[in-house]
Amino acid sequence: MDFSSKLLENAVYEMSQLPGIGKRTALRLVLHLLKQPKEQTERLSNALLNLRSEIKFCENCHNISDVAVCEICANPKRDRSLVCVVEDIRDVMAIENTSQYKGLYHVLGGKISPMEGIGPQDLTIGSLVDKARKGEVKEFIFALSSTMEGDTTNFYIYKQLKGLDINTSTIARGIAVGDELEYADEVTLGRSILNRIPFEGSLKAN
């Protein structure tokens, strides 16, 4: 693209560095900002700068937080013996929305992925093992996505925890509530039959 303005070209280039935003979309977004009051651009830029410079990660669970220890870890009502291991803050938000979980979290910051050059040392696995050694945690719940990378990460952590007196579990995989059996994939349907639960137990979970 041939811009008549270096300022515009630069703004479009930086915008197009965001994932999923191509040059054309970037131009559309930047021209939109030009048509809006100056204050909107200032609010957006300042919000991003403030976030990047002032954001903290919770000392305990590594979740994104404005303070040194996040709200969830600081809440005395949460069960400190239960720790749910997740990839990032989006998973924490999804689980919190269910209102079904009262334990703490441990945010790994990603999954082991040789393809993307992410090894165990890039994640917060060391801190997870330290947490396990302290003895307060009774159970780790693995809630990573069920992909090759997720399974690898689960297994790596499982091996690191060997020898420690700690239970590990993974969230249930099965047919989603409301889904029809005929459209389910075979692996999921197969697992949901193998891992069936007593009917009375299923009544408890609303």
Next chain:
Amino acid sequence: MDFSSKLLENAVYEMSQLPGIGKRTALRLVLHLLKQPKEQTERLSNALLNLRSEIKFCENCHNISDVAVCEICANPKRDRSLVCVVEDIRDVMAIENTSQYKGLYHVLGGKISPMEGIGPQDLTIGSLVDKARKGEVKEFIFALSSTMEGDTTNFYIYKQLKGLDINTSTIARGIAVGDELEYADEVTLGRSILNRIPFEGSLKAN
């Protein structure tokens, strides 16, 4: 969405004010910036702030420009008697890419659209009429999109220019080069038959 951080919530909110960016996409973009070096966020924010505070609009054609008179208007090789009327800078870029046009532009900044509350006074139509009165321009080429709003805007400008010794034309509508007739819509195909041109003339335009 329930965020654990006000800083994050604020950044996601501002990002989701951009057109076509929902809350989920905004969260994905912001989390991406958090994973990248701090400098990337600074470059993006500064590029947007600089653009918004320092951008100028060309005194002559109202196109986005870093200087008071844009490169195209300042170029002595361009034909000053020919002015192409377009909606915004994207149209200028598209026409410049064809390398077929050697005249100047007049950027309206939008189309007359009662639905969006855009009237003639919100566009640079006054300046266009002033330009016409000065007598240097011999022909205005209307190159707005062929929608209800585009046609209304063309007609409004046409009426304003009445009585002045100025030619007006619109860009040719027809079957796109490389398109198959059977897939063309009826209006376009109908117009392209009515507005047929001598075969010899068609050989000139590469």
